[in-house]
Amino acid sequence: MSIQTFFKNYAEALMSFSPEKIDGFYQAPMAIYSDQGIQLVDDQKDVLAFWKEGVKPYAEQGISKTVTTVLSEEQLSEKNYTSKVQWVNYDSSGKETSRETNYYILSGQPGELKITGLILMTK
Numbered sequence: 001m002s003i004q005t006f007f008k009n010y011a012e013a014l015m016s017f018s019p020e021k022i023d024g025f026y027q028a029p030m031a032i033y034s035d036q037g038i039q040l041v042d043d044q045k046d047v048l049a050f051w052k053e054g055v056k057p058y059a060e061q062g063i064s065k066t067v068t069t070v071l072s073e074e075q076l077s078e079k080n081y082t083s084k085v086q087w088v089n090y091d092s093s094g095k096e097t098s099r100e101t102n103y104y105i106l107s108g109q110p111g112e113l114k115i116t117g118l119i120l121m122t123k
């Protein structure tokens with residue numbers, strides 16, 4: 001599975017608003033980097049708990065479609081990759097509601113990739 005396909009499938013999981021489907025794209029332990037600091041997630045149940053709350057703001061925005069653009073990807077080693085991805089979110093009328101760009105650290109074999117790190121960008 002290519003990085004492009006991974007994020008296409010991940011976008012579909014996000015648009016399902018199902019925490020269980022979204023959780024399947026992550027692997028603990030993982031690290032989340034942001035301007036607020038570094039958060040370590042040691043247990044998969046914490047990823048699921050995060051997404052149980054995390055889908056709510058997206059649902060409240062009325063997002064019904066997201067378009068992903070993989071801006072960059074790099075294979076760092078046999079099993080580790082980085083990717084910069086832009087997300088553009090739309091409501092049911094086709095109006096853009098939000099956009100964000102983040103860096104992802106992916107680990108695993110092609111076809112079995114999981115998000116093991118996330119760098120949240122503020123710009």
